[in-house]
Amino acid sequence: MRRVEVVAPNFKRRLSGVTSTIVQLVPLQARAMGVATLGPGLPADLPKMRWWQVPALLTKPAERPFRIWHARRNTEMLAGILAKHVFRAPLKLVFTSAAQRDHRAYTKWLIRRMDAVVATSARSGSFLKVPHRVVMHGIDIERFRPPRGTGDDWAASGLPGRYGIGCFGRIRHQKGTDLFVAAMIELLPRYPDWTALVFGRATAENSAFADELRGRVRDAGLGDRVRFMGEVPDVVPWYRRIALCVAPSRNEGFGLTPLEAMASGTPTVASDAGAYAEMIVPGKTGVVVPAGDGTAITRAIEAYMADPATAKRQGEAARAHVTARFALAREADALAEVYEGLWKGEA
Template identity: 65%
Template sequence: MDEVEVLAPNFKRRLSGVTSTIVQLAPLQRRIGVKIATLGPGLPEHLPHVSWRDLVKAWRPPPGKTARVWHARRNNEMIVGIVLRDILRMPLKLLFTSAAQRHHKPFTRWLIRRMDRVVATSERSGSFLQAPHTTILHGVDTDMFHPPQTAEDTIAASGLAGKYLIGCFGRIRHQKGTDLFVASMIDLLPRFPDWTAVISGRATAEHQAFADRLKDDVRSAGLQDRIVFLGEVPDIKVWHRRLTLYVAPSRNEGFGLTPFEAMASKTAVVTSDAGAYSEMAVPGISGNIVAAGDGPALTKAIEPYLADPAKAIDDAEKSLAHVRANFGLEREASALKAVYEEMLEGG
């Protein structure tokens, strides 16, 4: 704790997009000189980590500094930061990263006003903040997500039928537009026998009936061998590499990293304009973008790729170059490092 200058709390045990961001960023931040440590449950053991007991030492700032940065990404993490700073008088400066694509509730606005600095993960999320902020888009680890390299990265290794895979990954629920993807596949796949669709992700109890209806629709269409529900898979990275086309049909999204992960895996993408999708994908370069919730438009945007797989392969090459040039994880880590340094400037 003596040397830690940035604390990154994670107060959610289940894996989420926020947790994934911390897991990917923290080791890289350490490598580029950020003295950061994580705090909280549900994080891999290899991350730099401090315990709640270690916080006793946080009343003494690190050498040469007058405070530490508390980097919150959730409301409960902001609350704890405020308590530590304002009630327990711990020398902290509070930073909040917001990915929300909606107007904040009054209590959240109250919390945000008490932050020393605020970061938005996209221009759209920034537009909902009633506070000065810096925009830093998320990046993707291009070493972790990379183009196919071995036979394991092919459709043949999946054991599924067809020559090409089209995929939709993430939690199965209405918000994520899984039903829009399934409807498009039911419409298109009978006309394009070389393609098979895969859906990976978990349906929580409250969304299980939604997922069951989608599976019933697939069975009714007689396409259960060509629209395959994988459930949660141990390694989603290999499935990104097996795809020829990735679809992100969300109706609403905080940020949404999966199109980045697909592009870094050399896969073309079709996305809605939810979240930051419209800020990461470029029509004609990385794929097509449609209005969120517009099922017919989604089907229309997917069809040219199924009709001409060479187009998908060509756009995949462009996607890879685009994401490597503009959205590497190193860029996000470096931008956050600059914010931390500004907050800690002056000792």
């Protein structure tokens, strides 16, 4: 614990976008500083502190005047406040906000007690009433990469058609899965070379919603061409196999799907939810349409289905765009600057 300079708490067992961020970011941060996670639901190979080591937070690390407690949820902010102000732990508190809505009074109270605040996009920052820095999420551009061989092409999927189009994320109304399915029911009969894939699971409360979507596909006679893939063991190769990604969320926190697709050489049709509009260069790496507008989503998708060469060309540009602006190392470096500013006593 004497070597731990930054603690990244994760107080949610179920996988979420926040958890995914921690899983990807911490190993890279660990190359440059002493960082440890705290909490359930994380891979065993991440650097961790155990619950019985929490009292060690009352002492200073070996080479810093205090530790950084980097929270990403309300519960984690509260824990940091209690540790710092009740138990007098030598901590500075950092909070990353991805929410794109007015915060409730309780959340505002927590945020005002942070020593530094980070927004994951300009849009999420616009809802903060405190000074903050925008640090957009990055992704591992080695893990998410363009196709390199036959195992990465659509033929390797074993599915019908020549081209694939994918929608990734949990199956629920918020994610706009129904908008994607409706677009496919309209378009696939006109474009026989394409097959649509829906990745992700439906939680118990969304099972009726998912069943309804499957029924609509079945009634349209498209059961072989709209595949509900569920949670696959490794979703990464599928970003390379498909020719187009669709991210039709009605609302989103940040949303990594377009970045993962574009880094894999696949353009994205996305709503303007989350930070999608700040990731995609319209007409160059994909298209952005109004959230919830099924007609606009359908028309944008059809342009690519009618001209697969455009998808290929924009996919190449998308890879270059993500490499230049959204590599995970850029996020790690920007956060390191926030931490160093606190350690140096800068406002």
